[in-house]
Amino acid sequence: MNIGDAARASGISAKMIRHYEAIGLISAGRGANQYRVYAQADVAELRFIRHARDLGFPLQDVKRLLDLWRNRARASAEVKRLALDHVAALEAKAKSLSAMAESLRHLTEHCHGDERPDCPILEELGGAFSS
Amino acid sequence: MNIGDAARASGISAKMIRHYEAIGLISAGRGANQYRVYAQADVAELRFIRHARDLGFPLQDVKRLLDLWRNRARASAEVKRLALDHVAALEAKAKSLSAMAESLRHLTEHCHGDERPDCPILEELGGAFSS
DNA sequence: GCTTGACCTTCCCATAATAGGAAGCGCCAC
DNA sequence: GTGGCGCTTCCTATTATGGGAAGGTCAAGC
Structure with a gap:
């Protein structure tokens, strides 16, 4: 899945997905052509982010929530x-x-x-x- | 009156007064030493701005309100x-x-x-x- | 095989309002 | 005449998002 598909699937613009990667909120694999590659799990994270943003959490809080979400033992x-x-x-x-x-x-x-x-x-x- | 006095009299930081001038919200005269000079009328404008900001008006609206305020025939x-x-x-x-x-x-x-x-x-x- | 168009890449700039700081000069009181 | 404060300009940061340029990539159609 390329960034455009991930954007459509998550409701976050491609621009912002790149930005979230740049600030270390998420990460993305790269294909042979250097295009970013996203799996379903990545889309789920993006959706998580969007929901948290919809509730007005600042990105700093989103980062902590995301870490907690990823951590099964939190x-x-x-x-x-x-x-x-x-x-x-x-x-x-x-x-x-x-x-x-x-x-x-x-x-x-x-x-x-x-x-x-x-x-x-x-x-x-x-x-x-x-x- | 120099910018520091105007800041104290208006409740707007010197930093912001300079900024408001830079974006064309207000203007200020200059003394022989190139220091900005403020009269009571200027302080009144600064106070007007602060009150409008306190009410949450964005600067763009403040500019229009200020123009209306200056215009006796509005x-x-x-x-x-x-x-x-x-x-x-x-x-x-x-x-x-x-x-x-x-x-x-x-x-x-x-x-x-x-x-x-x-x-x-x-x-x-x-x-x-x-x- | 070449064009076309959609997609991707990075990099720069802009927004709104405020604040912090550096480097340099002026000015007044002591 | 010097110390310290105030003034100057210019640069940077914040928060979250978007716009756009310049260029690389890929798939489809002719």
């Missing part, structure tokens, strides 16, 4: 700790974004949004809430 | 549209992160997290939810 405790840390990070980020959205929505509700120039949004940005 | 409609678009983007992002957090938290609840190797988190990442 302790599930480490996986759980990694996952819970990540959950906390995700929730913190989501909360922060929601807070931003809410304060901005609050501002927009007081802006009539017509052709007139006065605008509480700009006024607020212009120095009101100092910190 | 229509508040454009500001409001920009702000509402950004609110929508923030909320979408927050929702996406919350969804990630929730599915991951769900997985962790089924992982006993001890020294045993079996782990539903890894199993799930390993191919269960295909898409």
Whole structure:
């Protein structure tokens, strides 16, 4: 299987597959023509990576998860700790974004949004809430 | 006022002030010694930028907001549209992160997290939810 | 056997926002 | 007049991804 097929089978672009190899996340065999060669097991790893990325794990965490996945004797405790840390990070980020959205929505509700120039949004940005 | 004072007065690092100038967000006069010189109005702009950044506006949006802010004859409609678009983007992002957090938290609840190797988190990442 | 087109290779560049650091000069206080 | 701080520019790194150029390879069709 060449890289294009592996890309289609895993949902990861060929570009990113090469990148993941370059940063040591995965490895790939080479054929006589120097083309990268992938087996089903490699595709499974790529899919694993994609699922982890879909859950927002940074590549550094993906690397550790992948190592744990490959290791049949791993302790599930480490996986759980990694996952819970990540959950906390995700929730913190989501909360922060929601807070931003809410304060901005609050501002927009007081802006009539017509052709007139006065605008509480700009006024607020212009120095009101100092910190 | 030199860049260090402007940085302290605005809460934006000198590094970033130079960067904002380099990308055309702001401009600064120069003194006889080629040092950047800032007036109170410049500090006000920097503070405006920081507030907008605090609300999560990308610099591209900040640039437009800043142009609107400088323009006394602007229509508040454009500001409001920009702000509402950004609110929508923030909320979408927050929702996406919350969804990630929730599915991951769900997985962790089924992982006993001890020294045993079996782990539903890894199993799930390993191919269960295909898409 | 040669062309064509799809695929592969490597290497460079770009994004967004911020930070760290090096090398060199200016300036003020002591 | 010197020490130390501040300023200058330029280079590098981060995170994850994509775009593109220049060139090699392979299979199909004529």
